Amino acid sequence: MPTPPYRDPNRPVDERVEDLLTRMTLAEKAGQLFHTTLTMNADGTLAEAEEGGPLRQGTTELVVDGHLSHFNLVGQYGVRETAEWANRLQALAADTRLGIPVTLSTDPRHAFIDNPGASFHSGAFSAWPEPLGLAAIGDPELVEKFGDTIRREYLAVGFRVALHPQIDLATEPRWSRQSGTFGSSAEVTSALVRAYIRGLQGPRLGPRSVAAMVKHFPGGGPRKDGEDPHFPHGKDQVYPGGMRDLHLAPFRAAIEAGCSQLMPCHGRPIGVDGWEEVGFGFNRDVLTGLLRERLGFDGIVCTDWGLLTDAPVLGESHEARAWGVEHLSVAERAAKALDAGADQFGGEQCPEVVVELVRSGRISEERLDTSVRRLLREKFALGLFDTPYVCPNRAEETVGAAEFTALGQSAQRRSLTVLTNRSLLPLTDRPNLYVEGVVAQTASLYGNVVTDPVDADVAVLRLRTPHEERPGRFESFFHSGSLAFPEKRLKEILGLLDAVPTLVCVNLERPAVLPEIAAKAAALVADYGACDAALLDIAFGRARAEGRLPFELPRSMAAVEASRPDVPGDTEDPVFPYGHGLEI
Template sequence: MEKTTKNGIHRITQAGGKTIAWAEESGVKVLEKDGYYFKDLAKTGELLPYEDWRLSDEERAADLAGRLSIEEIAGLMLYSPHQAVPPMPGGPFQGTFDGKTYLESGKEPYAISDQQKEFLEDEHIRHILLTNVESPEISAKWSNELQKRAETLPYGIPVNLSSDPRNGAKDSGAEFKSGGSEISKWPEGVGFAACFDPEVAGQFAKDASREYRALGITTALGPQIDLCTEPRWMRFVDTLGEEVEMSKKLTKAYCDGMQTTEGEADGWGKDSVNTMVKHWPGGGTGEAGRDAHYAFGQFAVYPTGNFEEHLKPFTEAAFHLDGPTDCASAVMPYYTVSYGVDKKNGKNVGNSYSEYLIKDLLRGKYEFKGIVCTDWGITQDPEKTIEGFGSRCYGVQDMTEAERCLLAITNGVDQFGGNSESGPIVEAYKIGCEKYGEKAMRERMELSAKRLLINIFHCGLFEDPYLDPEESAKIVGCEEFCRHGYEAQQKSIVLLKNSAKRAPEGQKGVLPLKKGLKVYIPERKIGPSKAFFRIDLPAKTEDPLPDGLPSKYGTRVASPEEADVALVFIESPACNPYSTEDLANGGNGYLPITLQYRPYTAKKAREVSIAGGDFRENFTNRSYLGKTNTAYNEADLDNILECRRAMGDKPVIVCATVNNPMVMHEFEAEADAIVAEFGVSRAAVLDVVFGGYNPTGRLPIQMPKDMDAVEEQSEDRALDMETYIDSEGHNYDYGYGMNYEGVLPAWKK
């Protein structure tokens, strides 16, 4: 046994037992029994079952759940809004400190805000969603402050910090940093699919779990395992692709890597991070590609009846892991109304409100025993306009908030994402007591409390929730993890075209470029657009390489005339799918989502939409047949065509950030080489362009022949588009890719 004290944290390391740690200021004492030490979290002077680390997590959770008041259970069922550490002015997520802004307060950046104190003390919240942090060290200190305060409160229930995916490399620079990064950088979700190697996702999860734990995070809001069979969906790039078998392999590798602590019999321990797989029953089938964050995109459709396949990443992977933790800890249903799926009750309501989807399928048929947590903000009253970014209580808008909570709870939901007020849940309990009886409601609430507490016990937080900030700074963004992430970025890049027409002597294609060339890189121009929160953004110009082209590659010049080669950075087309102007002019507001740059008129869209019906609309047909839309970033195409004209017989290389499948025929013939990437750093792209990495990635998607092919595919069916064949006869289908020597061998399942 070893006893240490550092920064006010006492720690006892026990041979053959659990390490325990507690804060001096919390008032917690230590109990000795049978030669071992335990924390007296309840401050009773006796060892209670939930304090006894020798018992199973299930036994301990059940004991503690039975001791909690309904108000305390309601707090466990909440999930805080996004928290930035510290909350800087101008950011979307604010907080105050003794009534002052962070900068006015003079507080340390790791100080707990007024709102966070209220979460813990008044609302009994123990699940907090972390967004931006100033540094790993600040995150660790803030986590410690939260845990200290939680330890002073009744029962000493620790805080379970969570995070959305935070390792994306998209905004990284043109130089690879081997260490000292804020966190290791990896491809986006579909980039893992482009590697065609589940071990890459597994390595990410192992590294990320270590980094998450060093930041204080014990729940990952991911992976996003929706089968993305609809190419226009704005969350396509975050998924693991649309091919079900590859998605299943990646899901298992990701969840096993995140949740497993090596050397623990059941897999749970100090390195474990709970995974919350999303989004049940699959969010990748939004009609015409619209997204359910917005009421105009609330409907998921299944035109070919392929609903069952979308369940498989959950039912055949996340719920049946290969590792010792057995099953993903939690599931998040999506906002969508899975239109026409409920044949039992015939109700088209948001997934969390569907008895059929949650109670009958998820809890019943598939026997999921973990946490079900709603997506963020579904219980409040709806926005007045269909375009608003607000509550998504689809199909249950006539209920009170408490009635909505009760409906979700009786279906089998345990937790409400983004809700920080316990009142509606307590009121739901009272309504439930009148409807089902107090005994039944108490049992149901305790069941959710037990599930929620098990995940906190799994990660060892009741014994030792405290971090060493100096060690956290060493772990997060360390050289080893950064190297692994960079290798994954390289592996995910797909070479689509490498023409021999302007290739140097001795090469089969124009790539790799020789180093030392003069390179022209045009700026990108993006027109007025809509932000994620539906805020109007002005037109802007951006430099694809704001830090310049590293000298090891060549010299950046100001015009095509001076250049030896043009390097054109583009992003896949993006547009606004809903227009209040169209609505005001007598239309229904719905526009086609275009995957091409030039104006697109939907001539082959459905004449009548599959789904429709909202209390804010006096029609049900959401068709956009005959309407036209144009990409915000149409000028990306102009850059390619203008470079081709200006460069004459000199090469033009296109580097495409692919957020969605894209129509290639507008520019492919004008490019000598096309490099596709899925959210990686400029440095990784330049490595492929200049010979630092011979590409191995393959398309994890299909590139459509044209927009007609997009309209003719089915939202629920994978790999059913007519694909693009380029000017050299290569088919941009799933699994296609090239290296410097030519086309990669055909991919086989």
């Protein structure tokens, strides 16, 4: 039999897309509209559903029966095993009727925070500061190198879509997702997202690219009370300062830079003229009126995860994030999202719903074809039809390679931000060190570690931004609520600062409220994801801290509560303003 045109790499992409589209059944088209999560077995074999097991549907069922070909791998695994699993998955897809290859995606895997709803600890991948740290450095050239590092490490194991960057503006100090942003400045975020996309995609999307799914359109930062829209109590997005266009600015930059995909925010806008008060994934005013028509975006729009069906997360039941349309059926929600302009449903695996919508006449097959064309075009552009497999040996050589590790370690050190220094830094000789939150073995390379502060010349104390414990296993990963240290803990910290000159390092996943600590610490440093050696290298003058605060640090929770969530730098009399940082 002659080779069908869609299999011919010498033909134009659009011709290959149209040829394949004409051969697809309705069920095969519907399967493309679902981008769900997938796990793998630790030995690199495909995970299948077992009676009483955690999987609703196994890998073979999803690919062969459901015709799905877009998957988000969750969890951390060995490098070789991941590459071998990706090859097994592609071989399974190659054996289907049309042999449509799989597009694999992932949440961020290159930093320190481990949140199953947002990002994974770097593990075998090179370890960099969180994006907030890259914003603290503010160097687009470095961010482009970071994007290129991600690209090369992802390609090695088969990931072809990055479910990042996250370019929401960090304007609500309490919001739990700020660590994944480039801070509160629209100008800085716009510059860095352009560089990030260049690093991931190159000058144009091609076989050596990783497609960028930029999120969360039209900017997820203005959260009412700082709560997260993964949960019903965080679904509302508000603009009391009238800054809607400011939050749009980074997305304009991303579109101009050629980002391949965009993810709408889970939240729903409240009190915004011209915008229906429904989740952005269902919002025609935003996805068609603003994104498609006004901003001219013709790439893929993939909803954030879990908009259609109630589903378990980490063993807990969670309602669909169908904010504003909770009363609609699953089919009605799917139809509303498609009418709004979405192409794909993130975290869902119910193509039969779309098949029935078309058969009933509620959605036309032509509307389906519009989205399927976009999805197939990206697969062809990425070269997946021609070279879907990866080399496990090359994967082991590439992921965590010395070149990438060195770049990440340098970025960790550069990102550290010196907020105060009362003649403590740099430290010299080998002082007696009392440490908390620092691995003693690492500290022993710099000084003599003692177990009692009274015997110390200097103390090194590492802290994390405070948060309120929330019920539920999943929500516990989203650090929300108060930014102030509880009274008992604050008393303990201040007691140490009174007892011995102390270098305090606070990991800023959100802005911390720490005026008393700032006043008493012999030196105060902010980090956004950095190993102990990075901090101690800065402390002992072996490396240079270049960071500047990517958001302000408020003076009190009262100031936070009085600020407007859509306005950057809006707390009264902050302890440290945006951009603060000292040289030592």
